[in-house]
Amino acid sequence: MNNTVYYDSSVSDEQRRQLLFEGQLFVYSPRKSTLAFIEHARRLVAEAFAPLSPETAQYHMQVEQYAKILGKLKPSFIHHPESKVHLKAILNDFGCDLEKTYFDVPKMRSSTSDKYLTTGIAYAWHPHRDTWYAAPMCQLNWWIPIYDIQPTNAMAFHPQYWSAPVRNDSEKFNYYEWNKMRGPQLALKTKEDDRPLSKPTVPIEMDPQIRLLCPAGGLILFSAAQLHSSVPNSSGVTRFSIDFRTVNYDDALAKRGAPNIDSASTGTTMRDYLRATDLANLPDEIVELYDDGTSDRGAVVYRPAEFDEPAK
Ligand SMILES: [Fe+2]
Numbered sequence: 339m340n341n342t343v344y345y346d347s348s349v350s351d352e353q354r355r356q357l358l359f360e361g362q363l364f365v366y367s368p369r370k371s372t373l374a375f376i377e378h379a380r381r382l383v384a385e386a387f388a389p390l391s392p393e394t395a396q397y398h399m400q401v402e403q404y405a406k407i408l409g410k411l412k413p414s415f416i417h418h419p420e421s422k423v424h425l426k427a428i429l430n431d432f433g434c435d436l437e438k439t440y441f442d443v444p445k446m447r448s449s450t451s452d453k454y455l456t457t458g459i460a461y462a463w464h465p466h467r468d469t470w471y472a473a474p475m476c477q478l479n480w481w482i483p484i485y486d487i488q489p490t491n492a493m494a495f496h497p498q499y500w501s502a503p504v505r506n507d508s509e510k511f512n513y514y515e516w517n518k519m520r521g522p523q524l525a526l527k528t529k530e531d532d533r534p535l536s537k538p539t540v541p542i543e544m545d546p547q548i549r550l551l552c553p554a555g556g557l558i559l560f561s562a563a564q565l566h567s568s569v570p571n572s573s574g575v576t577r578f579s580i581d582f583r584t585v586n587y588d589d590a591l592a593k594r595g596a597p598n599i600d601s602a603s604t605g606t607t608m609r610d611y612l613r614a615t616d617l618a619n620l621p622d623e624i625v626e627l628y629d630d631g632t633s634d635r636g637a638v639v640y641r642p643a644e645f646d647e648p649a650k
Pocket residue numbers: 466467468566
């Protein structure tokens with residue numbers, strides 16, 4: 339197959355979803371809606387690290403203290419009411435039908451330089467497909483850098499694996515069990531990370547790989563089935579980025595999406611998505627299409643209020 343990167347493409351959302359399901363990548367220049375979102379994110383990041391500069395704060399504090407700051411900053415971004423407003427504006431700006439587009443809450447990620455903190459709250463991602471973590475095959479991932487990125491702190495795609503299965507242990511991953519393990523204890527995992535995160539069980543050929551560099555506020559859009567990883571950050575600055583995922587109602591109903599060539603994860607993230615217009619969940623009939631009878635193994639949805647008790 340060919341790999342095409344569509345740059346500032348004007349194709350419709352429908353065509354774009356189809357191309358993404360075929361393994362193509364889309365990258366967009368910053369727009370008013372994405373710039374407004376990163377400005378909001380930058381404000382929260384700056385407040386959290388003040389008076390230090392967020393991109394270099396890692397060089398001025400103990401890693402435990404740093405993880406504690408991230409442990410507060412990230413949930414505050416996720417649950418900030420303004421975050422959802424920005425997300426809706428972005429989806430509208432990118433031509434999505436808001437009545438049919440469902441999103442999950444936006445996450446803030448950080449990638450510290452020089453292996454300062456690569457576990458827990460700032461996990462450095464090994465090559466993976468999000469579909470190994472119970473994402474449906476129709477899920478799309480949206481990724482926005484909050485500050486300018488470089489080849490040495492970007493995200494890498496491994497498109498030679500789009501149609502080549504990778505042996506992995508995703509059969510051990512159940513989304514409902516995972517929901518029980520999530521929470522504030524992540525900030526305490528500053529040295530090792532023992533969470534059961536689906537991984538390749540064979541060596542991955544890391545090259546050739548694609549690193550897309552868009553300016554801060556630019557957008558990278560890819561299928562949840564795309565194999566991707568964090569580039570080991572050697573840039574000298576911490577990378578901060580935002581990502582969120584979407585599902586289109588028609589795709590979900592028709593079970594349209596990328597081909598599943600190697601994922602065996604169980605459970606489904608379908609209960610997490612919120613309709614862009616009114617934050618309604620996907621209807622039960624849709625969720626049922628993706629449920630696999632494992633809901634008694636844990637929590638079908640992650641409820642931060644239940645788990646995110648402030649550290650005592
Ligand atoms: Fe991912």
